[in-house]
Amino acid sequence: MAQPPRWIALVDDDPSVLRALSRLLRTRGIDLRTYESARDFLSSLPDEATGAWPECLILDLQMPEMNGLELQRHLKGSGIQIPTIVITAHSEDDMRELCMAAGAHAYLLKPLDDLTLIAAINDVRASGARPA
Numbered sequence: 001m002a003q004p005p006r007w008i009a010l011v012d013d014d015p016s017v018l019r020a021l022s023r024l025l026r027t028r029g030i031d032l033r034t035y036e037s038a039r040d041f042l043s044s045l046p047d048e049a050t051g052a053w054p055e056c057l058i059l060d061l062q063m064p065e066m067n068g069l070e071l072q073r074h075l076k077g078s079g080i081q082i083p084t085i086v087i088t089a090h091s092e093d094d095m096r097e098l099c100m101a102a103g104a105h106a107y108l109l110k111p112l113d114d115l116t117l118i119a120a121i122n123d124v125r126a127s128g129a130r131p132a
Contacts, residue, residue, distance in 0.1 A: 007031040008121065009054035011071070012087070013042045013063045017110075021058070024114055029121060030121070042074070054082055056105075057125045058117075061088035061095060067097065072102040082121035083124040 011040055012018055018034045025032045033054070034039040046052045061068040068086055077083060086099045089110040096107045105127070106120040
């Protein structure tokens, strides 16, 4: 049986971050789908039969309506496990701890260092963590 295509989801309410990270990841040959809100991302999730889950989720922490931590908790509470990289412009140790406790694979500060983000993605891929 053929493996489903590998792709990454990026959720950030800042259009400039979506554009910049889209350019960066696409130049690295990474198939990326972008979402402007947690709700947009949730509404795009497939049913279990299609199996077209992202291999990794890059998630902004500070977003209106549903923030990144709330999205992580919602996914976990729904039994959906997607390896997650949290990105934020706010350096708060307690939020880092909460995100990591909710299952984040990495917690990175903006402005993002390109190589650090790529390394975190490669680490997710190397860990063998798969969406479930």
